[in-house]
Amino acid sequence: MTEVVVIRAALTSTEALCVVASLTGDVEARVEKDVIFPYHCFEARCAVPTLAGRKKLDMICLVDAVNGIGATADEFQLKRERIDVEKVLATEIDADEALEVARSTVTHRLGRKLRTISSFDVELFPRGLVHKRFWIVRSSEARIMVDSTNGSLHPLKLRAA
Amino acid sequence: MSTTVIFFLVLYYVVVLGIGYWAMRHGGSEDLEGYLLGGRKVGPMATALTLQSTSMSGYMFLGAGSLGFSQGYWALWYAAGDIGGGVLNLSVIGRRMRKLSQMFGALTSIEYLEKRYPSPAVRIFAGVLTVFLLGFYVLAQFIAGGKGMALVTGMPYPVALAIAVGIILVYTFMGGYLAVAYTDFFQSLVMLVGVMWILIAALGELGGLTAANNAIREVDPTLLSVWGKGLGFEGQWGIVAGALLVFSIGYLGWPHVVTRHMAMSRPATARRAGLWATVWNLFFVPTPYIVGILAILILPGLDDPEMAIFEVAGSLLPAAVTGLVMAAIMAAIMSTADSLLLQTGSIASRDLYERFINPQASERQMVMVSRGLVLAIAVIGYAIALVEPPTVFKIVIFATSVLGSAFLPAYFCAVWWRRANTPGALSSMVIGAAMAFTWEYAGYVETTQIAPMVAGVVSSTVTMIVVSLLTQRIAPVPPYIVEVMDEAATVGPIPKKLLAATDMSLAPEAAAIGAALARDEEAGRD
Amino acid sequence: MFGLPLETTLLVFGFPLLWIVYTAIFLLVTRDWEHDTPEEDGR
DSSP states (O other): OEEEEEEOOSSOHHHHHHHHHHHHOOTTOEEEEEEEEEEEEEEEEEEEEETTEEEEEEEEEEEETTTOOEEEEOOOOEEEEEEOGGGBOOOOSOHHHHHHHHHHHHHHHHHHHHTOOOOOOOEEEEEEEEEEEEEEEEETTEEEEEETTTOOEEEEOOOOO | OOHHHHHHHHHHHHHHHHHHHHHHHHSOHHHHHIIIIIOTTSOHHHHHHHHHHTTOSHIIIIIIHHHHHHHGGGGHHHHHHHHHHHHHHIIIIIHHHHHHHHHHTOOSHHHHHHHHSOOHHHHHHHHHHHHHHHHHHHHHHHHHHHHHHHHHHOOOHHHHHHHHHHHHHHHHHHOGGGGOHHHHHHHHHHHHHHHHHHHHHHHHHHTSHHHHHHHHHHHOGGGGSTTOGGGTTTTOHHHHHHHHHHTTTGGGGSHHHHHHHHTOOSHHHHHHHHHHHHHHHHHHTHHHHHHHHHHHHHOTTOSOGGGHHHHHHHHHSOHHHHHHHHHHHHHHHHHHHHHHHHHHHHIIIIIIIIIIIOTTOOHHHHHHHHHHHHHHHHHHHHHHHHHSOOOHHHHHHHHHHHHHHHHHHHHHHHHHOTTOOHHHHHHHHHHHHHHHHHHHHTTHHHHHOBOHHHHHHHHHHHHHHHHHHHTTTTSOOOHHHHHHHHHHSOOSSOOHHHHHTBOGGGHHHHHHHHHHHHHHHHHHHO | OTTOOHHHHIIIIIHHHHHHHHHHHHHHHTGGGOOSOOOOOOO
């Protein structure tokens, strides 16, 4: 067992099951297990140019610690949990690589949304690893993962890497 | 143009800036965050409207109008393909490209190409070609903005051009919150109403479409034919094919179109976007061509065909409406120019400078590179637009043809053909671009009666297939890419409803978890 | 129609009709793509 920081879930395993069951109509669907997915968490402080001067803006950027893909994220709450180590996916991306990805992601996103060529004075503060719980639901021959923080789902293909 | 027009034009900008400023002062930072991070407050129609309105640009107002005025109903061959371009691209490529780009972690279209066809050469060629051709497209917007500004304000063209370019630069360097969702929406709405008003006013002036066509028949019956003035294009199916292709599939070569596809998170978004694209295009694609055709009757003495739509607006609309509509049109042109310059700057700084010249580049350095290139384009563009401006129509068709010829097979095969490899893609890009370019400049269009777009796309497609097959052994597609393509393809047997509910942004996590579970099961079996 | 020769009428109305049909087919084939969560693109 190990202690990790987990993003507080919005869905229990039962709720995840309901989401899938309602979509597939499969009453035999069941939650097989849960998987804990690691992300490098960064706090980004930026200064964004607007008509009323530069406005400060804070945001969170999570970098997927297995694939190295970054995304800005909504506010979330964290809690510490004791987890079975085997449930946690191994981290492949180290913090330095993740920092670069985070910087790219934030700058790119701001540039696209604000449609301006300007420096956003992005400062990134590493906040360590956080984890998301994904419920794995088995339904009529298919396996589906459900994001416990927002109920998003994605079918799974099991293939040897 | 009268002072009333100018007054309302200025009033329009004051209102838009006012909305932007007020939104910033009174909107809390949650608003800004919401806009930047989620855009969740913007409904699907507003999103669709703003997506489609970026296609309203110098081409629409100057290029399309001029073609209608000069060649009559021949012009509608270009509209014919354009109407379906949106839904066609979304239906054939949309969802898979989104997944693929997500799994590669690609943020730009050029990065996406390099990830799918790993090779620095792909990035360099694609990056340089795109920047070069985007520069052309920006030039078209400069000319449109300058001419429009000159017409409205009565200033001499060099001055008006300088003002237009200046405003575009300000927009691009300091755009900031001008791009706030509601001002985009407001602008689109004004333009929508304005364009329709112009059409209806023109038809009203001429007593309806049938009466107008009868009157055109008196002027020159060949203008009503599908072969152009004096039946100049009769039987030239190679040119017709080019006209049909250029805005149906050709514009997939444009990075801002590709990035739009890359940004969708749910299949439902692609579906809705396809519907909106067709609805919007049905009304707004043919309209400028038709107004250009009607201008033959309304402004028979017009010496610059590119001014057809503006002059029709000026002569038929109440001065206040002309002012507002001209303002919205100018805003659209400048907004398009701004988007293009942003793309150019981004490709130059991220895809070329940071990738090849200075991997440790700081944000400030990249901003400097972006701005430097934008300034260079502005200066060179101003010079060309001043001294020897080509027509907007020619520029846009040329640029779209070269880009479409270069990138079409690469993007299509990226999602649909597992054997499309790096040598195939690279050679198809080079040959497609070279062919379209040469076809235009060596004058083969006249001798073969085949459009550069057709020659380009055919040669790049053939090249992709032949080279990929010939080099399969020495340069196979890396297995991890084939896996990613498999992931991006439909995962079955999955119930359709489930598929529809899939959040495509979770694709990378799904791949990792799928692999981990597979490993566990293998281990469990052993 | 509208005082236009046949070929032109086909060009002006034929292609739009084609695209309307194409879009309708697209919407029909993908009718299961709709999902009740009206979340917009976040990225």
